[in-house]
Amino acid sequence: MFRIFLTLLFLLPTFATAEEVVLGLSKDNVAITTSFDGSEILIFGAVKREAPIDQSSPLEVVITVAGPSEPVVVRRKENVFGIWVNTDAVEVDAAPSFYAVATTGPIDQVLSNTEDLRQKITIDNAIRSVGAPANITDAESFTDAVIRIKQSQGLYQTLEGQVALDQQTLFRTSIDMPADLTEGDYSTRIFLTRDGQIVGDYETSIAVQKVGLERFLFNMSREQPVWYGLMSLAIAIAAGWGASAVFRIFRAG
Numbered sequence: 001m002f003r004i005f006l007t008l009l010f011l012l013p014t015f016a017t018a019e020e021v022v023l024g025l026s027k028d029n030v031a032i033t034t035s036f037d038g039s040e041i042l043i044f045g046a047v048k049r050e051a052p053i054d055q056s057s058p059l060e061v062v063i064t065v066a067g068p069s070e071p072v073v074v075r076r077k078e079n080v081f082g083i084w085v086n087t088d089a090v091e092v093d094a095a096p097s098f099y100a101v102a103t104t105g106p107i108d109q110v111l112s113n114t115e116d117l118r119q120k121i122t123i124d125n126a127i128r129s130v131g132a133p134a135n136i137t138d139a140e141s142f143t144d145a146v147i148r149i150k151q152s153q154g155l156y157q158t159l160e161g162q163v164a165l166d167q168q169t170l171f172r173t174s175i176d177m178p179a180d181l182t183e184g185d186y187s188t189r190i191f192l193t194r195d196g197q198i199v200g201d202y203e204t205s206i207a208v209q210k211v212g213l214e215r216f217l218f219n220m221s222r223e224q225p226v227w228y229g230l231m232s233l234a235i236a237i238a239a240g241w242g243a244s245a246v247f248r249i250f251r252a253g
Helices: 002-016 113-119 139-152 212-223 225-252
Strands: 019-025 029-032 039-049 060-066 069-080 083-096 099-103 156-159 164-166 170-177 184-194 197-210
Touching (some): 039 184, 060 170, 069 139, 083 139, 113 197, 139 156, 156 170
Parallel strands (some): 099 156
Antiparallel strands (some): 019 039, 060 099, 060 184, 069 083, 164 170
């Protein structure tokens, strides 16, 4: 009994200094319409404590937003006799369709490599690539290509120093989400760190879905491809006929 008492006594400081995330979102869903040109998500919250702030080391915040993951085939082109052709291909097992990581400071200072590997927080670790064909000796370059292409499209973002933290309690950041988002649930994670170690975390999700005409056309293309093709053909014919009629009117005038 005395040993149990001592164990609980040693654990009391851990419980007393526990820090928890109380999260807020400017919106928990994003509607994709025919006029959708992107959205900005404001992520804000506070740190809940049962004891005074630990002044021995500063608190840091890391926030990630990840879209649905999917396999990606990456092909390498080479110039063969003046013609660019595909020579090698590697399938990346799972790459987020969208990924943003925002921090209160430089990532290598607010997060240890061990925690990064364990939680797969940075972009490099968020992509899962199990292996490559035996003839591929530089498989990492294919993963780098995925990251480079996604970054150029605004789909992968590293926002170091973009999380504001007031009095080690209130935090906020904004994430720009581009127009060409993949539909699905976007996992949002918040990590509290001290000396690179995670001391608290919280996870929620943002729903991204097509609505209105966009949803109707998307469903038709998947569920009734024949009718979708006929409708597209009819619209193309009507548009061509209309343009021709307008041209004739202008010529006659």
